[in-house]
Amino acid sequence: MTTQAPAPEQDPTRAGFIDKAMSGIERVGNKLPHPVLLFLGLFVLVGVASTALAAAGATVRIPGEDKTVAVRGVFTGDGVVWLLENFIPNFTGFPSLGTVLLMMAAVGVAERTGLLETVVRASISRAPGWLLPYLVAFVAAQAHLMSDVAILVIPPLAALVFKNAGRNPVAGLIGGFACVCAGYAAGFTIGALDALYTGITHQAAQVLPQGGDVPTHILINYFYTASASVVLALIGGFLISRVLEPRLPQPTADGSQTDGEVTTGEVTTEVTDLQRRGMLRAGLAVLAYAAVVITCWLLPGSPLRGEGGALVPSPVLDGIVPLLFVAFLLAGAVYGRTVKAVTRFEDVPRMMADAITGMSAYIVLILVIAQVIGVFDWTNLGTLLAVKGAALLESVGLTGYLGLVAFVLLVCVLNLFITSGSALWSLVAPVFVPAFMLLHMEPAVTQAAFRIGDSATQMITPLNPYVFLLLTVLKRYEPEAQLGSLLSRLSVFVVPFLVAWLAVLGIFYGFDIPLGPGASISTP
Numbered sequence: 001m002t003t004q005a006p007a008p009e010q011d012p013t014r015a016g017f018i019d020k021a022m023s024g025i026e027r028v029g030n031k032l033p034h035p036v037l038l039f040l041g042l043f044v045l046v047g048v049a050s051t052a053l054a055a056a057g058a059t060v061r062i063p064g065e066d067k068t069v070a071v072r073g074v075f076t077g078d079g080v081v082w083l084l085e086n087f088i089p090n091f092t093g094f095p096s097l098g099t100v101l102l103m104m105a106a107v108g109v110a111e112r113t114g115l116l117e118t119v120v121r122a123s124i125s126r127a128p129g130w131l132l133p134y135l136v137a138f139v140a141a142q143a144h145l146m147s148d149v150a151i152l153v154i155p156p157l158a159a160l161v162f163k164n165a166g167r168n169p170v171a172g173l174i175g176g177f178a179c180v181c182a183g184y185a186a187g188f189t190i191g192a193l194d195a196l197y198t199g200i201t202h203q204a205a206q207v208l209p210q211g212g213d214v215p216t217h218i219l220i221n222y223f224y225t226a227s228a229s230v231v232l233a234l235i236g237g238f239l240i241s242r243v244l245e246p247r248l249p250q251p252t253a254d255g256s257q258t259d260g261e262v263t264t265g266e267v268t269t270e271v272t273d274l275q276r277r278g279m280l281r282a283g284l285a286v287l288a289y290a291a292v293v294i295t296c297w298l299l300p301g302s303p304l305r306g307e308g309g310a311l312v313p314s315p316v317l318d319g320i321v322p323l324l325f326v327a328f329l330l331a332g333a334v335y336g337r338t339v340k341a342v343t344r345f346e347d348v349p350r351m352m353a354d355a356i357t358g359m360s361a362y363i364v365l366i367l368v369i370a371q372v373i374g375v376f377d378w379t380n381l382g383t384l385l386a387v388k389g390a391a392l393l394e395s396v397g398l399t400g401y402l403g404l405v406a407f408v409l410l411v412c413v414l415n416l417f418i419t420s421g422s423a424l425w426s427l428v429a430p431v432f433v434p435a436f437m438l439l440h441m442e443p444a445v446t447q448a449a450f451r452i453g454d455s456a457t458q459m460i461t462p463l464n465p466y467v468f469l470l471l472t473v474l475k476r477y478e479p480e481a482q483l484g485s486l487l488s489r490l491s492v493f494v495v496p497f498l499v500a501w502l503a504v505l506g507i508f509y510g511f512d513i514p515l516g517p518g519a520s521i522s523t524p
Contacts, residue, residue: 046381170478
């Protein structure tokens with residue numbers, strides 16, 4: 001077993017400062033209303049501001065455009081008529097709604113049959129001890145495919161694997177959690193999170209007339225997030241192995257469940273022969289499906305090619321969501337059939353329905369968000385704020401990459417209080433997406449920058465309910481562990497991950513590398 005260095009004595013002054021700072025964040029955050037009430041308040045604010053500006057005759061001219069547009073008021077006759085006529089279309093036509101539900105339905109089958117969890121277990125259960133931290137970090141950086149289930153599965157599983165390998169299980173537990181949070185928006189995988197972000201991005205880009213001509217498909221950040229996940233895995237593995245683990249005390253308990261504790265379910269590293277057979281069959285089915293799609297895409301004269309025979313853009317990219325839907329559904333169904341989790345046809349639509357049922361809170365939130373973004377667009381208030389915001393950034397010299405860094409830092413702070421990624425992106429996207437477009441940056445760049453801020457500080461805010469779940473699991477190994485000590489250990493990861501995210505973005509920006517298929521850095 002690896003010998004662990006004794007824990008360093010904790011500076012009472014520093015510990016007190018951390019506890020006070022985190023308690024302050026918790027107090028302020030707890031005073032924030034429910035996201036639905038938050039957006040209802042924003043709707044009223046937009047309505048009052050737009051009506052007042054309309055009465056004052058406010059207008060805005062978009063740089064590069066000859067005409068000016070007038071600000072229109074929500075609380076006017078025209079505004080009320082528009083809202084009544086567009087309330088339902090705002091909701092049902094919201095781009096991410098159908099995409100997210102479609103992806104969740106398919107991924108839900110792969111999750112409920114046990115395929116996703118089995119893949120995670122198979123990925124790290126037999127790795128050599130020296131490789132474990134890096135493999136845990138890499139798998140965690142792909143985990144947003146599993147949605148919040150990843151936070152429930154990967155940290156305790158990593159702790160168990162570390163323990164079996166003779167390493168400190170607390171390092172696996174805390175490191176796994178940190179890497180899931182910090183890499184939550186990264187990865188080679190595509191899931192509902194990508195659909196959610198790009199749907200909001202698409203709506204925000206429509207604030208400007210040229211918004212309809214810029215790419216906002218689900219893969220606009222794919223090259224960037226895939227690259228970042230590799231860098232985050234290397235840094236995460238190093239931090240777990242060389243920084244966190246040597247400074248941890250030896251656990252005083254074995255991690256077993258005690259009476260009265262809250263459990264997240266049984267965690268095992270075992271992968272049975274039947275499960276391996278299921279993974280193999282699911283993988284072969286997806287490979288065969290992908291081969292058919294790619295062949296049809298590459299064939300000369302194929303209807304899946306774009307204008308003039310182009311591969312990018314093309315109907316394949318435009319239709320990537322239904323293609324992914326079929327892939328996940330196929331994998332989940334084949335695996336489920338093999339392991340007997342699916343015994344009849346009715347099981348698959350039932351699993352899809354269960355997955356969508358879990359999205360009910362999201363659907364309610366989108367109902368309100370869609371109206372806010374809709375009135376931002378219709379009133380031209382979003383255009384006004386974007387133009388003024390872009391001018392402000394230019395006046396203080398925060399353009400280009402520096403402007404993106406400033407935006408990331410702003411999101412990092414807001415993320416301490418608004419932990420819902422969809423809610424936070426819906427708040428900032430209608431202003432910053434068009435503002436950066438006016439500074440000649442495509443929406444893909446702004447969305448990529450948001451991913452950084454949304455991931456970097458998620459692990460250290462006491463408003464993240466999973467932090468307390470992690471503390472509960474940690475107490476199984478260290479019964480005396482407190483929130484302050486947990487947050488201080490997690491804080492080790494924040495700055496390195498933030499710097500890594502920004503460095504990768506800087507490389508893409510500096511060398512003008514597309515962030516995804518057809519998604520360049522600069523607008524024409």
